[in-house]
Amino acid sequence: MRNILYLVRHAEATGQEPSARLTSKGKQDAKDLALFFQEKGIKMILSSPYKRAISTIEPTAEALGLPLNQDERLVERCLSPVPLTNWRMHVQKSFDDEFYSLKGGESSLDAQARILSVVNSLTKPTIIVSHGNLLALLIRSYQPTFGFKDWEEMGNPAVYALSLTEKKVYLVR
Numbered sequence: 001m002r003n004i005l006y007l008v009r010h011a012e013a014t015g016q017e018p019s020a021r022l023t024s025k026g027k028q029d030a031k032d033l034a035l036f037f038q039e040k041g042i043k044m045i046l047s048s049p050y051k052r053a054i055s056t057i058e059p060t061a062e063a064l065g066l067p068l069n070q071d072e073r074l075v076e077r078c079l080s081p082v083p084l085t086n087w088r089m090h091v092q093k094s095f096d097d098e099f100y101s102l103k104g105g106e107s108s109l110d111a112q113a114r115i116l117s118v119v120n121s122l123t124k125p126t127i128i129v130s131h132g133n134l135l136a137l138l139i140r141s142y143q144p145t146f147g148f149k150d151w152e153e154m155g156n157p158a159v160y161a162l163s164l165t166e167k168k169v170y171l172v173r
Helices: 024-036 051-064 087-096 108-119 132-142 148-153
Strands: 004-009 044-047 068-070 126-130 158-163 168-171
Touching: 004 132, 024 051, 044 051, 051 068, 051 126, 087 148, 108 126, 108 132, 126 132, 132 148, 132 158, 132 168
Parallel strands: 004 126, 044 068, 044 126
Antiparallel strands: 004 158, 158 168
8 A cells, every 4th residue: 555644734823932823724724624634544643742733633633533643753843942033044054054053953954864753653644744844854855856945835734745655745735
């Protein structure tokens, strides 16, 4: 059987902090995702423990009758332990140089290894709910041309299908 993973970037949220909630639009998009995933044969749901990620996939978990499993390895990539005013510039640098990291932060290579440790442990059709930068790095590991501009164009939510059999990623929603 072809193993498909659905990579979901969380829906629109009120902020970036771990406790940020979904906006009204984000809540509606979360309900729409539940309809989208109804006939996909999903066997497992893994989510970042951040509130916006959990809230994005809760309606799907309820509709499918599946537990919502939280995994710390799916939290957003840490650019820096302190707030940055020019964080976009640092994200771009990290796409250009996978070893680039700020003091106390995570390089693209380290963040990519973290999420690949999740993916490499999966053996059944699974939804993975996480955050834009981390998911972009995962996609890049299968599709090396996926870069900073692609990350900038990711929606909230965004859904990508990763075929582990073909080792290819497809934008599906």
